[in-house]
Amino acid sequence: MSTDFIPGKTRSLADGATLICIFVAVLMLVPARLVFKGIPLSLTPANVAALFALICWICAQLTLTLGMAKGRTPVRTGIFVYMIAVFFSYGYANYGPLPADEVKLSDHAIVLVAGNCAVALMMNDGVRGLIRLDRVLKTGVICGTGVALVGVCQFLLKLDLTKYMVLPGLRATSDDSAVQTRDALARVAGTTGHPIEFGVLCAMLLPLAAHFAFQAKQRGEPALRWWVCCGIIAAGMMFSVSRSAVLGIIGAAVVLFLGWPAKRRWYTLLVGAVFLGVIKVAVPSLLGALFDLFANLGNDSSISHRTYASAVAAKQISLHPLFGHGPGTWYAGKHEVFDNQYILSTVETGFVGVAAFASIFLCAFYSALRARYLSKDPGARDLALTICACLVAPLIGSATFDLLGFATVTGFTFVLVGAAGSLLRTAKSLAPHEDQFGVLYWVRYRWAWLRGFAARRRRRTETLPEPVA
Incomplete structure (x- = not known):
């Protein structure tokens, strides 16, 4: 087993993992609708922490003594491609005439993109070793449990704790309640901006909590705390009453079941059945409401609205197919709401932008699966599979709501991409010999084989006796 997983062997100095832990804590525990007072752009504490990480990343890249990793990786390449695509769209939109409100929103969007990409880059280059990566992801699970606990209180106790989580120097961007209703059931958002975002965030966190619970015995840690986190996060996901959350956790479960051993699969199915039984007893109408979300798709007004919005999107995309209308310029209140991030990204940043957005997920999946292939440590292999499962939830969720319009789930998605x-x-x-499994080694090996084959042919030709006249 790798020494990176040995308990007690930790670093005492602050590093990139420290910055990301602070970012994750602020991102999840400060209500999403709170922003700083007195500045022209609506920036949350998490946005400021991300921009500070960007400054630190740039400064660390200019030195060789701060422990920042250098060199190209798939995730790093994908992030740079995404940033370049969005900046091209931003320049293309501002080159032509834009209304003043859309110019301001475009400026705000480009700042948010820079911050999110900085978080992924800091994770990719500044979190060195499995211990530090473990620390960041554990911070995410613990803080996510806090978010889910707020949601549970909102649902069961009708107590919205976010009303009391107001910090000095911050103001609320809206007075909307964190509790909504659907089919006479409360839909809660925790500290996030919307119940859909809350449900998808819980679907992303649940596989991570399960990973630490299953690995606790191997690492010599108490497992009960992580199982409690699993239960609270799963309850929060159910209380969001969100179709996107259900699809996200199903997609994550498919990925995990493909890589888990059979014993763990059966154990998970048993625990899941017991959990659903408890939910049925505690909230009898909840499972029926979730079932109706899929059984009544033909009569769902949100589905019919999405069909109508697709026609509007097709017309807008035809006007600016490559670089789009501009990042952040298509907003609710003035334009049609698509409830689909892929369509919205195509409208705002064109086909170039949506391809770059999808490439981030592809690079992250490749990196995680590649790490799983190379690693001999069972814990690291399970973590790689878990990261893939976690990223499936926002990948599916991008087709059911505007993912990048919600700060909490977007920020944690970029954390997982960097992870x-x-x-x-x-x-x-x-x-150190990982190239023997790669394309470069295969090319070098074939080239050496061809050169050796040619040399053997040449030697045989030289040693053959000359023909007799």
Whole structure:
């Protein structure tokens, strides 16, 4: 087993993992609708922490003594491609005439994109080793449990704790309640901006909590705390009453079941059945409401609205197919709401932008699976599979709501993308001969074989006796 997983061997100095832990805590525990007072752009504490991480990343890249990783990785390349695509769209939109409100929103969007990409880059380059990566992801699970606990209080106790979580120097961007209703059931949002975002966030966190629960015995840690986190997060996901959350957790479960051993699969199915039974007893109408979300798709007004919005999107995309209308310029209140991030990204940033957005997920999946292939540590291999499962939830959710319009789930998505890159760097460092499994080695091997074959043919030709005249 790798020494990176040995308990007690930790670093005492602050590093990139420290910055990301602060970002994750602020992102999840400060209500999403709170922003700083007195500045022209609506920036949350998490946005400021992300921009500070960007400054630190740039400064660390200029030195060789701060422990920042250098060199190209798939995640790093994907993030740079995404940033370039969005900046091209921003320049293209501002080159032509834009209304003043859309110019301001475009400026705000480009700042948010820079911050999110900085978080992924800091994770990819600044979180070195499995211990530090473990620390960041555990912070995410613990803080996510806090978010889910707020949601549970909102649902069961009708107590909205976010009303009391107001910090000095911050103001609320809206007076909307964190509790909504659907089919006479409360839909809660925790500290996030919307119940759908809350449900998808819980669907992303649940596989991570299960990973730490299953790995606790191997690492010599108490497992009960992580199982409690699993229960609270799962309850929060159910209380969001969200179709996107259900689809996200199903997609994550499919990925996990493909890589888990059979014993763990059966154990998970048993625990899941017991959990659903408890939910049925505690809230009898909840499972029926979730079932109706899928059984009545033909009569769902949100589905018919999405069909109508697709026609509007097709017309707008035809006007600016490559670079779009501009990042952040298509907003509710003035334009049609699509409830689909892929359509919205195509409208705002064109086909170039939506392809770059999808490439981030592809690079993250490749990095995690590559790390799983290279690593010999069972814990690291399970973590790679878990990261893939977690990223399936926002990948599916992007087709059912505007993912990038919600700060909490977007920020944690970029954290997980960077985590995949960090895990691949660690796996490569622990497998110095990893190129023997790669394309470069195959090319070198074939080239050497061809050169040797030619040399043998040449030697045989030189040693053959000359023909007799």
